[in-house]
Each structure stands twice: as C-alpha cells, then as structure tokens.
Amino acid sequence: MLKGDLLYAGKAKSVYRTDQEGVFLVEFRDDITAFDGGKKDVLSRKGYFNARVSAYLFRHLMERGIPTHFIEMADDRRMLVRSLSMIPLEVIVRNMAAGSMSRNYPIAEGTPLHPPVIVIDYKDDVRHDPMLNDDLIMALKILNAGELARVKEMALAVNTHLIRFFDSLGITLVDFKLEFGRLNDEIMLGDEISMDSMRLWDTSTGESLDKDVYRFSKGDVMEVYRRVADKICAG
C-alpha cells in the first residue's frame, strides 16, 4: 500500500491518500496538544500508544456490531481506514461530570450521570467548537432527524461496550469523544478512540489515566499512556 498525497493534517494525526481507491492512511504523530492548541509538545512514542489503543478498541467494537472505518494497521503507528465523508461533529458521551461540564455548570466533578449525557459540539477550530443542540444540527443541515437518532444510538452503544470493557480492567470510563462519517448511506465511527479522546480514572485510586495528566501536568504522561495501552491491549 503506497502512501500518497497528504489530505489533512490535524493537531495529532495526518491523513494520506493511498494507491487503493476508498482507503486512507491515518498516521498517529507524536504531537500532543491541549487547550485549543495553547499547550503543545512532541512526546516520543505517543503516536504509537494511541494508534495501538485505537486499533484495539475499533476491533473490539466491530466485533460487537459497531461499524467503524478501521481496516488494519499498516505498521505500529499508521492505520488503514475506509475513506469516510466526515461529519463535523464531536459527539461526547459523559458517564460522570468532569472537565468542561463541571467548569461550565454547577455539578461537582465525579457526580455519576444516569442516564449518560450526550453533548454534541460543532467541530470548528476557528469557532472553538461551540456546543450544538438537535435543532441547530438540523438547521445547519449537518444531519437529518433519522441520522441524528442513529448517531446518538451508536454513541450510546459504544458507551455500553466500552464501560463493560474498562470495568473489567478496573478503569472508570468518565467520558469520551467520538467522530462519525458517511460511507454511501451508512454512518460509521471514524477518527480515533484513545487516551487523547477519553477521560479514564483508575477505579480504586481515582488517578487520571488520560490526557488530563498532560493538560494539568499531573505526572509523566507517557508513562501513563504506556501503562494504559499495555493494560487495554492485554484486556
């Protein structure tokens, strides 16, 4: 599989065309950023840990009937994926209040949320990813009502599978962010599922096991990513 033109470079991943129609190559780089790009670093092997975890979790979800863009790993930090037409939404599922939810609303960090709360942001760096609601999503013609229902149903199904999986590892899935795309008429999970896009807490100690370690300088972020990746991929 030949790496072709660079199609898109985000804050932590680059997407390339390949010599195969409908297949893209996603490269997980060692860049790590937080606070809208206000904090950034390059940390050796970060791309490898996130690629490994994403591949593991995409496979786990596909085995349970969730359609994703994942095809296979090309090497240890590059993933072959189906080329989706990406939907500009960040679909966040929260099982406990944390992060921006506790910053923006009067709810203490760690408050359990039953049922889980879905928050959907408009993916637009220039506008700082403003929060949407159902009416706005349809008014902006991002999704129709049926597609929106499907996206929420898939997000909740992913949540159910991931909660169960992380529970078995002694890890609490606090929240996570998904991105979806279209392939013909089908909506599929795209992007990544990694320590950059999930908030994970050690269930017994409450220790952060995700990008919050970097955001808030809580310790050696790559030691944490390595430990979590080993645990997930042995799970």
Ligand code: 5GP
């Ligand atoms: P919060 O809204 O609390 O900042 O984030 C909620 C969850 O979604 C966290 O797990 C966070 O990592 C993830 N998330 C929110 N926005 C982004 C984003 O722009 N990129 C990534 N990778 N994850 C995000």
